[in-house]
Amino acid sequence: MPLFSVHTLGFPEIRRDDRLCPLPLRKGVALLVYLAEATGAVGREVLATMLWPEGREEVVRARLRRLLHRLQLTLGDDVLSIDRSTVRWSSAVSLQLDSQLFEQACDRSEFEWACRHYSGDFLEGFSPGDCPQFDEWAFFRREALRGRAIQALERVVHDRNAAGDYASAAAHAGRLVELDPLSEVYGRQLIRNLLLAGDRLTAQRHLAALTQRLRDELNVAPESATRALLDADASLPVEHPPSTRYVSGDGVHLAFQTYGAGRIDVLLVPGFVSHVERVWEEPLCRAFLSALTEMGRLILLDRRGIGLSDRVGFNPSVHATAQDIGTVLDAAGSRRVVLFGASEGGPACIKFAAEHSDRVAGLVLFGSLAKGSATPDYPHALQASQYDTWLRQLVAGWGGPAGIETFAPSLAGDPQARAWWAGLLRAASSPGAIKGVLEALRDMDVRPLLGRISVPTLVLHREGDRAVRIGAGRHLASHIAQARFVGLDGADHWVFAGDQQPVLDNIRQFVGNLNLPTATSIR
Known part of the structure; x- marks a missing residue:
């Protein structure tokens, strides 16, 4: 044969x-x-x-x-x-x-083998010519494989660094920089591991190259955390993000982080994409997450199929994400938690709160909704046809800062924020995979669960939100027994964009009014 x-x-x-x-x-x-x-x-x-x-x-x-x-x-x-x-x-x-x-x-978690055999992007430099259907298919396949390569390289960098093999970690971080040269997170990983390996000269050269790229492409300077790497104590960078851990649940490895301490845990479930490490790269996002740790221990997760968690061969449902919440809470040793569901992360938090009220001290929903598309009895979302048009536009712009004008109009003109969002999208998913995720969200409906929520709930929504209409937030609050609705000024859908202070003040007051025991978690 x-x-x-x-x-x-x-x-x-x-x-x-x-x-x-x-x-x-x-x-x-x-x-x-x-x-x-x-x-x-x-x-x-x-x-x-x-x-x-x-x-x-x-x-x-x-x-x-x-x-x-x-x-x-x-x-x-x-x-x-x-x-x-x-x-x-x-x-x-x-x-x-x-x-x-x-x-x-990658499915077997043999990430080093996968990295060795990823010799280039799918059909790199090839096109049959005048075949747009083939080229479109190849683009989606290329982005899917590229996303898995990035995920595999991230895992190897993390593992090699943890094992003290800094030279190997630097080599793999260098490949990440090649795949996303404007990412300061990957640039810092490369420079840091070079320094730990004792190669200061090469680290200086890469810092200079990164500085030049950021200036030429984005007209911005590196962040202070990047510039400080070559200081005397550069082996421990400024504002070092928490380490990423993994837990296996339902046969899927989930990436999560814990940060800070306190009498209460706050678990944040973000919108349709996430990446527990790259969120710390954006200064406003980092400031918001750091402020949350002043209220308690922060728990971040990437649900299955997204970010640093395992890719799966199906579209993660609300039920699956609710399972992931429970798995991560068990791994973090959390008995009672404030669930913070942002945007599309809200429905899974609603399901978990409805079914596990004994583990939930409170529920915060920001810019969220109960149903993915409009029907005669739910006019607060896009019609299915409008949703599909928006989805095609988002997928068509993948690889760049797709949708930032809708999600964060206050940051749409910021070149550094645009580069960060584009890089996060590429690292968190791929056009084909995210299409399936968002189609599942389009068909989602958790309205029957709203009446079952018995925990105190805070619903926050910006008045001019362009991604999720404010009527969706009012609907949530009116159908949850112990809910309080707060309308906020602004048009940003991202919770950390725009004016953060009213959001933080309301969450701080809400958490402070919860009836908490003296110990809420086992650690």
């Missing part, structure tokens, strides 16, 4: 028994890669339309027949299984696909 290796990480290659197959036809390479990724039969009409989108039906069918014939002449008659309606790789050959091997290694 011949072995065919399909190399897609980097410029594509097809090898038979380790010998390079000469395939001068770009559309032939595209077809073989697409079939390998599909892992099954693909309709001839699908292939013809994808490769010749503008041709007449009889013309593109003839072109596909000629292309398949030439591929069989080059590779052998036994390589492709072709019938009247479908095409697939033949079961008579052994097929090895590097992108699938990479993903399987």
Whole structure:
């Protein structure tokens, strides 16, 4: 049985028994890669339309027949299984696909192996030409694999640093910088590990390069935490974020952090994307999180499929995220908690509070909603068709600061905030994955749970919020027995953007009025 290796990480290659197959036809390479990724039969009409989108039906069918014939002449008659309606790789050959091997290694948490074998972005530098459908498919696949590569590199940097292997941590951090050169978080990881490895000269060179990139691309200077790295005590950076821990629940590894101490725990469940390490990179976000620690111990998590937590092969539901909340609370040793649900994080907090009131001291909902799309009895969200249009626009802008004008109009003109948001999106998810997450949120409805919430609840919503209408917040408050609604000035959907002080003052007052025992957690 011949072995065919399909190399897609980097410029594509097809090898038979380790010998390079000469395939001068770009559309032939595209077809073989697409079939390998599909892992099954693909309709001839699908292939013809994808490769010749503008041709007449009889013309593109003839072109596909000629292309398949030439591929069989080059590779052998036994390589492709072709019938009247479908095409697939033949079961008579052994097929090895590097992108699938990479993903399987990530699934097994073999992150170092995955990093070694991620030799480039998916189909890097390749296009069959005049095939927008194929190029769009390749873009989504590229971003998904790139996101997993970033996640794998982050895990290896963390593990190598914890093991004291600073040279290896620096090498992997260097690859992160190559993937996202404007990220100060990755730049600091590289410089810090170089310093810990004793290579101060290289660390100085990378700091200078990072400073130049930020000035040229964003017209900003590095943050004080970055500039301070080369001071005498640079091995411990200024404002060092909390360490990331992992817990396994329901077969999924969840990333979480705890920060600070106090009589109460505050668990923050963010919106549709999160990244427990990169949130500390944005100065306003870092200031907001630090202020929350003045009220108690802060717990952050990345729900399954997002950020540093395991990617999953399905769209995380409200039920799954509520399970993740319980798993992380158990791992953090928290008995009673104030749940803080921001935006799309609110529904999972609502579900957990409704079903586990014994563990919840209070519930804070900011810019949140009970239902993802509008119906005649719920006019506070976008119509499903409007939602889908917005989703397509968001996905189309992925890789850049997609949606920042809606989420944070006060920061939309800030080049550093735009670069941070774009980097967080790329690190937290991919266009294809986030499309599924947001489709699940579109179909979400936790209204039946609102009447079951028996804990004190604070609902905060900015009057001019462009992402979630204020009527959604009023609806929550009117259907939760012990809820208090506070409307705030401003149009920012992100809780840390705009004027933070009224948000913090209301949360501080709310937490202070809770009837808390002297000890609320086991630590």
